[in-house]
Amino acid sequence: MTMFESIRRKLAGDVRTAIDKPAEFRADVEYTIQGVRRGTISPRDVLIPAVSTLATLAFVFVLLLPIYWVLMIALQGEGATLYSTDSAGLIPEQFSLDAFVWVVGDLYIPGAIFRIAVPFTDIVYYFEWPRIVFLDASNYVDSTSDFPRYFWNSLFIGVATVVIAMSLIVPAAYAFSRREFAGRMKLLYGYILFTQIGGGLGIAALIALYTIFSSTGLTNNKLVLAVYYAAMAVPFNTWLLKTYMDSIPVSYEEAAIMDGASPFRVAWEIVLPLAKPGLATIFIFIFLTGWMEFIVAQLVLRPENYTLPVGLFSLVDTYTVPWGRFSAFALVYASPIVFVYMFAQRYIESGLSFGGVSG
Amino acid sequence: MQEWISDNSALLLVLPGLFFFSLFMFFPLLFTIYLSFTDAEPATVFQDGPGGLTGFFGLRGVENFVGLENYVAVLSDPAFWNSLGITWLFVAVSVTLKVAFGLFLAMLVTSDRVRGKRYLRSIIIIPWALPPIFTITIWKGVFSSARFGLANQAVMALGYGTQSWFNDRWLAFGTYLLTEMWLAYPFMVIITVSALQAVPDDLLDAAKVDGAGFVHRFLNVTVPSIKRPVMFAAILTAAASFTQFLIPYVFNRGGPGRANELIILYGYREAFTFDAYGAGAAIMMTAVVFIGIFMLAAVWKGQLAEGVN
Numbered sequence: 001m002t003m004f005e006s007i008r009r010k011l012a013g014d015v016r017t018a019i020d021k022p023a024e025f026r027a028d029v030e031y032t033i034q035g036v037r038r039g040t041i042s043p044r045d046v047l048i049p050a051v052s053t054l055a056t057l058a059f060v061f062v063l064l065l066p067i068y069w070v071l072m073i074a075l076q077g078e079g080a081t082l083y084s085t086d087s088a089g090l091i092p093e094q095f096s097l098d099a100f101v102w103v104v105g106d107l108y109i110p111g112a113i114f115r116i117a118v119p120f121t122d123i124v125y126y127f128e129w130p131r132i133v134f135l136d137a138s139n140y141v142d143s144t145s146d147f148p149r150y151f152w153n154s155l156f157i158g159v160a161t162v163v164i165a166m167s168l169i170v171p172a173a174y175a176f177s178r179r180e181f182a183g184r185m186k187l188l189y190g191y192i193l194f195t196q197i198g199g200g201l202g203i204a205a206l207i208a209l210y211t212i213f214s215s216t217g218l219t220n221n222k223l224v225l226a227v228y229y230a231a232m233a234v235p236f237n238t239w240l241l242k243t244y245m246d247s248i249p250v251s252y253e254e255a256a257i258m259d260g261a262s263p264f265r266v267a268w269e270i271v272l273p274l275a276k277p278g279l280a281t282i283f284i285f286i287f288l289t290g291w292m293e294f295i296v297a298q299l300v301l302r303p304e305n306y307t308l309p310v311g312l313f314s315l316v317d318t319y320t321v322p323w324g325r326f327s328a329f330a331l332v333y334a335s336p337i338v339f340v341y342m343f344a345q346r347y348i349e350s351g352l353s354f355g356g357v358s359g
Numbered sequence: 360m361q362e363w364i365s366d367n368s369a370l371l372l373v374l375p376g377l378f379f380f381s382l383f384m385f386f387p388l389l390f391t392i393y394l395s396f397t398d399a400e401p402a403t404v405f406q407d408g409p410g411g412l413t414g415f416f417g418l419r420g421v422e423n424f425v426g427l428e429n430y431v432a433v434l435s436d437p438a439f440w441n442s443l444g445i446t447w448l449f450v451a452v453s454v455t456l457k458v459a460f461g462l463f464l465a466m467l468v469t470s471d472r473v474r475g476k477r478y479l480r481s482i483i484i485i486p487w488a489l490p491p492i493f494t495i496t497i498w499k500g501v502f503s504s505a506r507f508g509l510a511n512q513a514v515m516a517l518g519y520g521t522q523s524w525f526n527d528r529w530l531a532f533g534t535y536l537l538t539e540m541w542l543a544y545p546f547m548v549i550i551t552v553s554a555l556q557a558v559p560d561d562l563l564d565a566a567k568v569d570g571a572g573f574v575h576r577f578l579n580v581t582v583p584s585i586k587r588p589v590m591f592a593a594i595l596t597a598a599a600s601f602t603q604f605l606i607p608y609v610f611n612r613g614g615p616g617r618a619n620e621l622i623i624l625y626g627y628r629e630a631f632t633f634d635a636y637g638a639g640a641a642i643m644m645t646a647v648v649f650i651g652i653f654m655l656a657a658v659w660k661g662q663l664a665e666g667v668n
Contacts (some may be wrong), residue, residue: 052472059467066497067485069509162592168379171372179369187373194384197654200602201384203623204650207630208390209383211404215420231379238376265617284514292490299631309492313609316496323500334493341488342481353479 006152011343022278074099074327099328105144149304150311153222154291157307160226161290162283165233169282172234172265173241178253188239195236203295210299219300237282244278245271285318291337308333317353370559372622388647394640395429397422401634422637429641439642443649444534449621450600453539457600458593460540461547468548469555480552489547495609498538502610510534523535525611528618535606542606543596550592554585594657601650622646 035041045170075095111131117124157280175181176188194201209228210219218224248271256266294309301310312333315326394404404420433439468479486494501509504523511521525531558581566576604623607613613620613628620628623646630639 049472049474052470053474055478056467060479063483064485064539066494066501066509067489069501070497105414126645137402146456168376174374175369175372179372181367181370181373181437182363183370187377193654193658196648197598200598200623201388201600202648202649203604204626205384205387205391206627207636207639207643208387209630211394211399212387212390214405227379228383232472234376234380292492292617294490294492307383309490313492313496316499316609326496326500330493330497334489338485338488341484 014343019092070327070330073323074331076324099324101144102325103145103328105148106152109189109250117343145325145329146311147308147332150306150308153305154307154309157222157226157229158287158290160223161229161233162286164227165230165237165286166255166283168230168234169241169286170279171239171271172204172238173245174271176238176242177245178250178267179280188242191235191239195239198232198235205298206299209296213300220305222301222305225297226290230286230294233286233289237285240285241275241278241282244281245275248274248307286339288340381411391640391643391647394422394636395644396424396426397637398425398428399636399640401636404636425637430645432545433641433645434636438620439625439645441618442620442622443645445619446601446622449532449535449539449603450597453536453543453600454593454597455594456536456540457543457547458589461551461592462589464544465548465551465555469552480548484545484549486541489606491542491611494542495538495605498534498541498606499610502534526615528615531611531615531619534610535603535621538606538610539600543599546596547589547592550588551585554588555581558584568655594613594654597657598650598654601646601653622649 032041032046036046074214075097076099099178109132112129114127116127156309176184213219213224252270252274253266256270261269292309293307294313297307298313300308301307303314306314312326312329315322317331362617378580397404398418399422403422406420445637465485467473468476468483470476481557502524503509503511504521504525505511506515506521508524510524514520514522522530562584563576566580571579602623603621604627605621607621607624607629611619613624617625617628622642626639626642626646629635
């Protein structure tokens with residue numbers, strides 16, 4: 001719980017900073033204006049940063065135009081299209097959340113009946129709670145998407161991938177960082193090499209992988225896919241976590257060993273808690289591998305097991321793309337990842353030291 | 360022996376990960392090599408072949424061993440050389456674009472003249488956070504041949520007529536390049552920004568005092584100190600370009616016709632669209648050899664793994 005507490009605290013801090021920012025900015029501007037009036041700040045020193053900042057902002061806006069464009073299309077509702085009307089302006093003429101309702105579908109807690117029998121008697125109590133509906137999509141749209149099903153498939157694969165991968169990676173990273181064994185350096189070099197060409201080799205082996213999966217009857221199996229993703233995540237994340245563990249001073253462990261702690265307790269109670277930021281980083285990376293992977297998932301899964309990326313692609317793989325629906329689907333799929341990145345950015349930037357590269 | 364085991368007991372912690380990685384990486388690669396010497400196709404490869412050790416525990420179908428036939432066929436096929444050529448062209452041009460654009464953006468968001476750089480940095484790396492299939496399908500929409508496609512609106516604003524982007528070979532190739540650049544720039548920016556921040560300010564100031572202009576300072580102070588990280592990023596991104604699959608696949612299946620099939624897509628299409636698993640495997644293995652030579656040379660020349668301990 002302490003980790004969630006610290007994340008909560010940091011998020012609250014971020015929100016507070018964001019709220020305070022406009023006032024701070026106004027104060028800065030006022031100070032600058034007064035400075036210019038009094039002549040303590042030369043207009044040239046104000047003008048150059050102001051102009052270059054505005055130019056940069058405009059440039060960044062153009063750079064991110066495709067994302068903005070998708071957002072605008074999604075906000076125009078279900079039937080939005082770029083083919084019929086001149087609706088591709090910067091601000092849409094009509095707003096509608098239909099497309100998002102279509103994506104999300106009904107929001108409800110399913111009804112359930114519990115049966116509790118009192119032991120040694122014939123008395124049975126039944127508890128029942130009704131279906132609680134937050135949003136009934138049929139009030140707004142004729143049909144709903146398969147997004148919820150794809151979502152649960154993706155979540156299942158993502159969670160399974162993380163569990164399997166962590167149980168492979170954490171012990172290995174600990175061993176690489178803290179122990180000596182035969183072939184350690186060679187293995188580490190191999191892993192670093194594979195972080196860089198692994199993706200390409202994985203695609204090159206696609207035909208064989210598909211043949212093996214098919215011959216052994218393992219296609220369309222979500223758990224097998226999760227094991228595959230976990231295996232692919234091993235080299236990069238082992239290396240990353242090992243690099244992080246290297247930065248934890250050995251003296252803590254030595255103190256614990258002096259006090260008679262077993263090697264297992266040292267690893268479990270000292271190294272792992274200290275490695276939390278590293279663990280969080282690889283947790284996100286591993287989860288996102290499963291969440292975003294498309295090529296293999298598309299090849300081996302059948303419609304009932306489609307994950308979100310495959311579901312997204314199946315929307316556009318027709319001649320008449322429903323752009324409004326596609327955009328809403330895509331945004332709902334991608335937005336959590338953006339938020340995670342935004343929050344985790346400072347940790348990722350510091351975690352990715354790219355050891356041995358700088359200089 | 361006993362002593363060796365107790366000295367190396369930590370190896371036990373590494374082996375499970377290594378085992379799974381080998382199972383899903385090296386074993387399929389070995390199987391690819393095997394397939395590339397056979398006439399495998401769906402009709403034969405999925406039939407139950409011989410069991411036991413020689414049948415790879417039931418993995419083998421009734422495909423026949425054809426020796427080097429696939430390689431001879433592939434290497435004498437002009438379509439293969441076209442695909443390999445267009446792939447290397449894609450790598451060369453896209454890496455140049457990615458490095459140049461990433462450097463430009465990184466200079467922009469570390470410049471003293473721009474305010475709010477920290478926020479700008481977190482905004483411009485947003486494309487990095489988006490799933491590739493998401494961004495690539497958006498770009499497919501951008502290059503829609505309809506009059507209201509974003510790209511067509513842009514060229515019309517410049518006074519040109521609408522284009523059907525995917526029906527012309529070099530226009531389609533251009534859309535691949537632009538999309539690849541957009542996908543990869545956040546990675547380049549992050550690496551370059553951290554490299555730029557390590558450039559010693561005293562050196563830049565000293566050069567300024569000596570009267571060196573912006574271009575001179577950039578070429579003689581900045582470039583030498585960021586050379587290695589940027590080269591590192593360029594090598595990684597070159598490998599990514601070489602194995603680019605999704606962009607041509609999503610845009611127009613490597614079209615028009617088969618003109619723009621990058622090498623991995625070419626092998627994939629041979630195997631899964633034309634049901635020639637053997638030939639597809641041979642193409643993939645040839646691609647692996649090329650990327651392997653390139654990466655080994657890069658790792659060796661660029662000393663990528665230096666500083667490991």
